[in-house]
Amino acid sequence: MTISEYGKALVTGASTGIGAKLVERLTAEGVEVHAIARDAERLEQLAERTGAIPHALDLGDTAQLEELIPSLEIDILANIAGVSRMGNILDSSRDDLDALVDINLTAVLHLVRLALPGMVERNSGHIVNISSIAAHYNFFGHTAYHATKAAIHQLSRQIRNDTLGKRIRVTEVSPGRVETEIFGRNLGGTPEAIAAAHKEYFEGYESLTTQDVTDAIMFALRMPRHVNVGLLELMPTFQVPGGLTFDRQ
Ligand SMILES: NC(=O)c1ccc[n+]([C@@H]2O[C@H](COP(=O)([O-])OP(=O)(O)OC[C@H]3O[C@@H](n4cnc5c(N)ncnc54)[C@H](OP(=O)(O)O)[C@@H]3O)[C@@H](O)[C@H]2O)c1
Known part of the structure; x- marks a missing residue:
């Protein structure tokens, strides 16, 4: 099918990284794209560049999502936004766990809850969820990140059961390391931090x-x-992926 047969898309995480790229690709195919992120200035630049419709909001604000989503009648819901954290469960603060669960999981559940009924009614829709290899493999990453992404894997499968008999498609995309700002955000998100993370995670x-x-x-x-x-x-x-680790005492 041609992508423009899907008339309207909603892309989260649209201010940068994978989300911003997806907005560029979809608008280039003639899809009307609603772009969500917090950074209004970046969204505005994206809108100028692509014609996307910007919605600067925090995905942790469920009331705002409830106000916006049902009226949009979207065909493609692309859940791209996500946060990561350094360390593991032993180093986690309350804020770390809340941010990971609120943005990586709860917001996705609410977006699906709000967008799916319209898709079912129109008998057409496609949900794209970004998980991570952290959803499927154990390695030294943040345990709560692994947990939220594993939940996205299960959610992606489960929505297909909820909508059996309707023309609703669900795709989980599970990437390994992608060159974006995600690691730089954990070092403070400043241009210097992003450059430092680039050196650490991507150079070479x-x-x-x-x-x-x-x-x-x-x-x-x-x-x-x-x-x-x-x-x-x-x-x-x-x-x-993988690598069986055995600690020597
Ligand atoms: N990069 C990788 O190596 C990698 C690997 C596997 C999976 N992933 C997954 O891929 C997805 C995209 O990651 P990326 O690498 O493109 O990350 P990124 O460059 O850090 O971009 C993250 C996006 O999420 C948005 N976001 C974060 N918190 C938000 C909030 N509270 N409300 C609204 N928007 C919020 C950010 O926008 P604002 O800051 O403007 O709000 C930004 O647009 C994530 O789900 C990530 O877990 C990434």
Whole structure:
């Protein structure tokens, strides 16, 4: 199918990274895109560049989502926004856990709750959820991040059961390392912090790009309507999952 057969999309995490790239790709295909993030200035620049409709809001604000989403009649819901944290459960603050659960999981559940009834009524819709390889493998990352992303994996599968018999498709995209600002945000999010994270996490590595990840999303959207692409795992060729760790005492 052509992507513009889906008339309207809502993309979260639209101010930068994978979300911003997806907005560019969808608008280029003639889709009306509603773009959500907190950074109003970046959204405004994105709107000027792409024609997307900006909605500067915090995804933790459920009341704002309730006001906005049902009236939009969106065909594609792309849940791209997400946060990560350093360390693991032993180093977590209350804020760390709240942010991870609120943005990576609760906001996604609310967006699905608010957008799905309209899709069911119109018998057409596509939900794209970004999880992570952290949803599927154990490694030394933030445990609450792993937990929220594993929940996104299960949610993606479960929505298909909730909508059986309707032309609703759900695609989970599970990337390994992608070159974005996500790690720099954990160091403070300033331009210096983002540069430092770039040096630490990306320099000398061949990471995925936002183009790679959005290529996968566009592939799932373009498949004929009778095909649901359920799960796409993408990793840099030089990144592998697993590795059994055995601590020596
Ligand atoms: N980069 C990777 O290596 C990688 C790997 C696997 C999975 N992922 C997943 O891919 C998704 C996109 O990540 P990315 O790498 O593109 O991250 P990014 O560059 O850090 O972008 C994150 C986006 O989420 C938005 N966001 C964060 N908190 C928000 C909030 N409270 N309300 C509204 N918007 C919020 C940010 O916008 P504002 O700050 O303007 O609000 C930004 O647009 C995430 O779900 C992430 O977990 C990333």
